[in-house]
Amino acid sequence: MPRYEPLSEEALATIDAGAERLGTEIGVQFDHPQALELFREADQTVDDTTVRFDPGFLRAQAAFAPSEFAMQARNPERSIVVGGNHMIFGPANGPPFVRIDGVRRDGTMADLEALLKLTHLTDNLDTPGRNILEPNDVPLDTRHLLRALAAIRLTDRVWAGEPSSDFAAADCIRMAEIVFGGREAIEETPALFANCNVNSPLRFDSRMLEGVLNYAAAGQAVIVTPFLLMGAMAPVSVPAALVQQNVEALAGIALVQLVRRGNPCVLGSFL
Numbered sequence: 459m460p461r462y463e464p465l466s467e468e469a470l471a472t473i474d475a476g477a478e479r480l481g482t483e484i485g486v487q488f489d490h491p492q493a494l495e496l497f498r499e500a501d502q503t504v505d506d507t508t509v510r511f512d513p514g515f516l517r518a519q520a521a522f523a524p525s526e527f528a529m530q531a532r533n534p535e536r537s538i539v540v541g542g543n544h545m546i547f548g549p550a551n552g553p554p555f556v557r558i559d560g561v562r563r564d565g566t567m568a569d570l571e572a573l574l575k576l577t578h579l580t581d582n583l584d585t586p587g588r589n590i591l592e593p594n595d596v597p598l599d600t601r602h603l604l605r606a607l608a609a610i611r612l613t614d615r616v617w618a619g620e621p622s623s624d625f626a627a628a629d630c631i632r633m634a635e636i637v638f639g640g641r642e643a644i645e646e647t648p649a650l651f652a653n654c655n656v657n658s659p660l661r662f663d664s665r666m667l668e669g670v671l672n673y674a675a676a677g678q679a680v681i682v683t684p685f686l687l688m689g690a691m692a693p694v695s696v697p698a699a700l701v702q703q704n705v706e707a708l709a710g711i712a713l714v715q716l717v718r719r720g721n722p723c724v725l726g727s728f729l
Contacts, residue, residue, distance in 0.1 A: 486662070486705065488507060488667060490662070520711050522719050523711060523721065524541065524722055525542060527539070527648070528647055529647070530616070530638065530647045530649050531615050547583055548584060549577055551588055551589050553592065574613055578613040584615060586609050587617070587653075588617070588653065602620035603629055603633075605620070606620070606629070616651070621668075621669025622665050623668055648677055648679045650679070652669055654670045655728070656685055658702070658706060659706075660702070670682070677718060680724070684728060686706075686729045
C-alpha cells in the first residue's frame with residue numbers, strides 16, 4: 459500500500475510550531491524526582507514539577523532514537539523489526555470483559571491463556587502485547603507476573619511488559635533476562651516493549667514514569683502514548699489536539715533519551 463500524507467508541509471509546520479510554543483511556554487508536568495533531575499541536568503527550566511523546554515530541545519532529543527530497531531523473540535523466526543517500512547500487528551489489548559455464547563462476563567486467566575494460544579497459532583499477529591484480556595480473577599499485585607509467564611509459555615513472540623509501577627517493570631525485565639540469558643543479552647537487542655501512557659493533559663504521573671525510567675534504563679523499547687480524548691483531556695479541534703499529542707509524546711521520548719541515548723522509542727497515539 460502507498461504511504462498517504464493527509465497534511466501538507468505547511469500544515470505540518472503549523473502543528474510543529476504549536477507544539478514548540480506549548481512546550482516552551484506551558485511545559486509538561488513530571489511527577490518523579492529522577493525525571494526532573496534529568497531535565498535539570500539537561501539545562502531545561504524546571505519549576506516545581508513542571509518542565510519547560512528550550513526551543514528545538516524536544517526534536518533534538520527525539521532525533522537520537524533509531525528510525526528502526528530489531529526486537530528478539532524466544533523463537534528467532536518470530537523476531538521483529540519496528541519502524542521504517544515495517545508494520546507490526548497485534549490483537550486488541552486491555553478489554554476487561556469477554557463475551558461467550560452471548561453472555562458477557564469478567565475476563566479470567568483461563569480466557570487470557572486461550573487467547574494467547576490463538577495468537578500463537580496465527581501468522582497474522584506478530585505480538586500478543588501485554589493484556590489481550592484482563593484476568594480479573596488474579597490479584598493485581600501478581601497479575602503482571604502471571605500475564606508475563608503466560609505470554610512466555612504460550613507464545614514464542616515478542617511480548618510487552620507491565621509499565622505501571624517500579625516493581626512490576628523490574629519483574630518483567632528480570633523475567634526477560636531469564637528467558638534470553640541475562641541483562642546484556644536484552645540490552646544488546648531489546649526483547650520487551652512497554653506502552654507508557656501520558657496522564658493527559660500535559661502530565662506524566664509517578665507510576666507511568668517508573669515504567670518509562672525502568673524500561674529505558676534496561677534498553678527496552680518504550681512506546682509513549684498520550685491518553686487523549688478530544689473535548690476531555692485535549693482540545694476539541696483536531697489541529698490543537700495534534701499539537702498537544704506531539705508535545706506530550708516528544709516530552710516522554712526526550713526523557714527516555716536522557717536516560718539512555720539511542721534507546722528505541724515509538725510515538726504512540728490514542729487520539
